[in-house]
Amino acid sequence: MNPSPQYRRAVGTLAGLVVIWAIFGALTDTFLTGRNIQNILLQSANVGAVAIGLTVVMIAAEIDLSVGALEAMAGAVTAILLKFLEFPVALAVSMGLGTVVILGALNGLVTWKVRLPSFVATLAMLGVAQGGAFVLTNGRPVNRLPDAFRFIGTGTIGPLNAAVVSTGALFILTHIILTRTRIGRHLFAVGGNAAAAESSGINAGRIKLYALMYSGFTSGVGGLILSARLNAGDGRFGESDLLVAVAAVIIGGTSLFGGVGTMIGTATGVIMVVSIKNGLVLSNVQDFWQRIVIGLLIILAMVVDQVARGERSFLKRRRPGGASI
Amino acid sequence: MATDSMVPALAVEGLSKNYGAVQAVRGVDLEVFAGEIVGLVGDNGSGKSTLVRCVAGSQKPDEGTIRINGILQTDSNPHKVRLTGLEVVHQDLSLVDTLDIAANFFLGREKCIEIPGVSPFGFLDYGYMKKFTNQALADLGVNIGSIDRPVGFLSGGQRQMVAVARAITWGESIIILDEPAASLGVEQTKLVLDLVRRLADRNRAVVFISHNMQHVMGVTNRIVVLRLGRKVGDLRTRDTSAREIVELITGSDLGNPV
Ligand SMILES: Nc1ncnc2c1ncn2[C@@H]1O[C@H](COP(=O)(O)OP(=O)(O)O)[C@@H](O)[C@H]1O
Ligand SMILES: [Mg+2]
16 A cells, blocks of 8 residues: 555654653653553553454444444353353354354444444444343353463563454554455445445445454454453453544544544554553543543544645545445 | 447347436437447436446346347346446546545456465555556556545546546446546547547447537437437437437427537
């Protein structure tokens, strides 16, 4: 892919990250330490995985509001299989992931075949999956999971945390799919102008199905990381990740209107949002202020983009014909 | 001009399409032979674009048949239709503004480096697609500068040239242009008209939709007139006049000279 506006936007996000690190580095002694940076990366691992799939969905000009709930679902299914049915780790993990990929496929099918906006389909799924996770776990955390499973969240591979390595690998894989493959190109085409993609013989509905399935998969990975780190399956897990992931993806430069987005931008956006959360904690700011700040950050990022859009005719000239159905 | 072949490249028979209560196209027949340029004219809303979308497989006709090079198109979709060598420049151009020119040129037919085992993904051959697009545009005499720019950065006329060049390059048998010169400047209009004539010389079947009588009279062999979804005229261009065509379009004997 040519180093076009998308990548210039990612550089902007990166600059923002540097500024935030500088601010918290100045405000606290503990922020800019190797240990805390590692902490930030670790805290970024699960929401990073979630944000990968969300980016893919948003490039296709759709949204997935069920990502956090799918995290909970994947963790709950896996925890139950491990704890009560004593499944081998590989099988339990596969079934946990398989479950949320199927739920992602349902999101996609409702969007494609029933022609409901993904906003509605995935909002419904948010309720179903989060409620389902509570039902499966009987409303209580299913904890004390096998060590082999916990490795996903707490183990290390060389100097790096296993969760960070998994999410990093997922970022690279997705970057390659987006920029190097035919299906990635079709994703951008469908998000950029679904009608044009269709008349070029691309099946837009099917591409959106794949995107929502992929989002199910990456949310599942995020959920497993979370459950492995916290040593439990729980319907409450992932509840706050939708806000963080959406904020990270938007800050990372993915367009709400589709057709634009990068993995580099999203990775930077995730680290930025997690850094802000982390920095606020280290600055002794009360917990709930984090959400307020992240909420405001979404607006800020959108405003900055709108100002930038004034100079970028291609976003301004978007015709109604290009809107997705 | 109809050539050796007696089978029309494109044969539409009794095609009808309704949008709810709106009868956009009503029982239209249309034949286009290889090497022939047929003008399709009619007032706004007379059903030209709807007819084109049905032929292109973007929309399902309610009634009627479509044959391409003699082969009946059943259960058609844009993917199947383009495999027959039929290309359309839709009125909305069907370009993805956020993708660059080369990407739009190869939209839905991306050239990939196939790697056994992972080929379902298909790795894009950027180098080939860029080179091919540059060459294709140069061959057609279309000059729009760097092909790395997103199409959304181009002017209306440049966008139209990309869409026209794309259709001409890939349409091996039939090319349908829905108002291809609507936002072009003088130079570009001349080029497009010239390209259309050259297509016929290369034995393509061409359907040319335009509101500009001068263009239609100047470039076509035959003119089909639609009014309120019905075909009301099918005349050889050399046997008719702009005045007669306008009368057919408006449905008045005293037609407004344009
Ligand atoms: N997608 C659509 N939905 C509803 N009505 C449509 C649609 N497309 C076209 N029409 C109607 O069908 C008729 C023919 O339109 P169209 O084929 O665009 O005509 P033309 O291209 O000759 O201007 C018009 O009355 C138009 O309003
Ligand atoms: Mg039209």
